[in-house]
Amino acid sequence: MPLHVLVLGGTTEARRVAESLVALDGVRVTSSLAGRVAQPKLPPGEVRVGGFGGAEGMADWLRAHPVDAVIDATHPFAGTISFNAAAAAAAVHVPLLALRRPGWVPVEGDRWHVTDSLAGAAELLPGLGSRVFLTTGRMGLAAFAALDALWFLMRSVDAPEAPYPVRMEVLLDRGPFSLEGERELIRRHRIDVLVTKDSGGDATAPKLTAAREAGIPVVVVGRPPVPPGVPVAGTPEEALALLRTVTSG
Structure with missing residues (x-):
């Protein structure tokens, strides 16, 4: 069976991760979009649109579509789904990592x-x-x-x-x-x-x-925090390397 990765997406970084995963042998990728944008840019691979019904609903989905790892590559301000993902992954014992682009830093002249x-x-x-x-x-x-x-x-x-x-x-x-x-x-x-x-x-x-x-x-x-204990990658490349680490066992 291929490694099934669920990418919680909607961001440019999520699409880049999906593109990289689809190109790998032995990997199946499903991207999940919230459905808040009328005409989203769809990533490659399988795509689902809409909510899961909270942490419990997401846990049920992970079980029903045997998922081996979850990458939370949602918008930095999509805080609710990130905490739902952490609870769902913990309930199903599936590794979870977060992909968050670095935040902005003020420079001289900024007010x-x-x-x-x-x-x-x-x-x-x-x-x-x-x-x-x-x-x-x-x-x-x-x-x-x-x-x-x-x-x-x-x-x-x-x-x-x-x-x-x-x-x-x-x-x-x-x-x-x-x-x-x-x-x-x-x-x-x-x-x-x-x-x-x-x-x-x-x-x-x-x-x-x-x-x-x-x-x-x-x-x-300012951004909401990433759920405690969830490893964080700053780029799609770091996320893929971290994915190999968390699924190596």
Whole structure:
């Protein structure tokens, strides 16, 4: 029987891992997507879409589709499924590893204000600016809905659902984004504060450079923790090497 690896995906890194696994002899890969994006980029190999029904549901799925290892390559802010995966893997006695791209690090000239939640970001905004470039995605906009005095440019892959700020323009777009494009957005919309999650990676990092050049503050929402005891890889290559280690027994 081939080694069956479940990749909890939806990220660029998850697709790269799936591509590498599919190319290996004796490996079967199934990628699981949350289904929150209307037209996701599908990875190679088998694909399932939708939730599992919590930790218990995921454990049942691991048993029903005999899985030998799980790679949690979800978005750094998809905290719930990561903890469900840890509980499910432990219940079924399947090795689990997490793939998390490195977070962003401020450099000279950055005016970062770090918080641990979207609600914390909303509390900071009135003292920092009035025209907000909001790049935290379409989920969680309720945290900013009461900020009637501020204007928002909200960018996401799919259209948001209420509740969200009344004074808001929606920009539907998918990264990667260029530095020139981010500069133009900030200039054209007269942005004076940026809000982002610490997603890491290169695809959306140019907005940080553009904000630094414009001298505007950036509210950065910090990441939730990886479940305790789960080994973490920073790149797809490290994840594959770690996978060989955890499945060698």
